[in-house]
Amino acid sequence: MTSAGLITDAFGRIRETVTDTLYGLTAEQLTYRADADANPIAWLIWHLTRVQDDHVAAAFGVPQVWSDGGWAARFGLPGSSDTGYGHNTIQVAAVSEACAASALLADYHEAVYEQTIKLVSGITDADLDRVVDTSWRPPVTLGVRLVSVLNDDAQHAGQAAFVRGIVLRAS
Numbered sequence: 001m002t003s004a005g006l007i008t009d010a011f012g013r014i015r016e017t018v019t020d021t022l023y024g025l026t027a028e029q030l031t032y033r034a035d036a037d038a039n040p041i042a043w044l045i046w047h048l049t050r051v052q053d054d055h056v057a058a059a060f061g062v063p064q065v066w067s068d069g070g071w072a073a074r075f076g077l078p079g080s081s082d083t084g085y086g087h088n089t090i091q092v093a094a095v096s097e098a099c100a101a102s103a104l105l106a107d108y109h110e111a112v113y114e115q116t117i118k119l120v121s122g123i124t125d126a127d128l129d130r131v132v133d134t135s136w137r138p139p140v141t142l143g144v145r146l147v148s149v150l151n152d153d154a155q156h157a158g159q160a161a162f163v164r165g166i167v168l169r170a171s
Contacts, residue, residue, distance in 0.1 A: 003128060003143075010150050014052075015113045017107065017157040018045055021164050027100035029167045037089050041160045041167070042096040043107055047084035048156035052099045053112045054083050055149045059132040059142055060119045065111045075102050120146065 001009075014095060022030075030042040039047075050066065057064040064081070066072060072079040075098045084095065099105045128143030140148075 003125050004121050004123045007146055007150075008117055011113060011116050011120065014048070014150070014157055015109070017161055018048075018109050019042045019102065021045065021157065021160045022106050023165065025167070029171070030100040031093075031096045032163065032167045034163060034166055039092055039159065041163050042099040042105060043084065043087075043092045044156045044160040044163070045109060046095055046099045047133075048153045049109045049112050050083040051152055052116060052149050054081065055145060056116050056119060059145045062115070062147045065108070065115050069111055071104075073110050074104055075099060075108075109128065
């Protein structure tokens with residue numbers, strides 16, 4: 001398997017978990033919080049998708065799906081580059097409600113997945129050493145950035161799947 005094949009497969013697994021987690025849930029289930037400050041499914045999926053969109057687009061020097069596709073307006077959210085990092089409980093609730101009410105979360109994730117696959121499917125081993133972010137010490141390479149995004153996505157997708165299990169048991 002090539003580097004491109006491995007990375008493509010990994011993003012495909014994130015997509016499968018996201019799709020399986022969102023399938024058939026109501027707006028109420030998508031916004032369920034296991035406790036007052038817990039992150040609901042809608043926010044977790046939105047956040048992991050925003051991080052993937054933001055970080056992968058930046059690494060390849062292309063516009064984000066979020067801005068290029070007018071997703072903020074479609075969700076009824078402010079048109080910022082916000083990815084959810086550092087959100088407080090009120091911000092989490094607002095994003096969750098917007099995502100659940102719009103029923104567009106799976107569509108946004110699919111659009112980000114499609115751009116991601118288009119970008120990563122042709123990379124070579126040599127591409128993985130290309131520096132994509134000099135604001136860190138040491139500078140971040142494409143390989144490190146992609147692994148970081150995959151790690152973050154996998155953690156949040158797993159959290160969302162776990163909350164789905166709680167929600168379905170409570171129903």
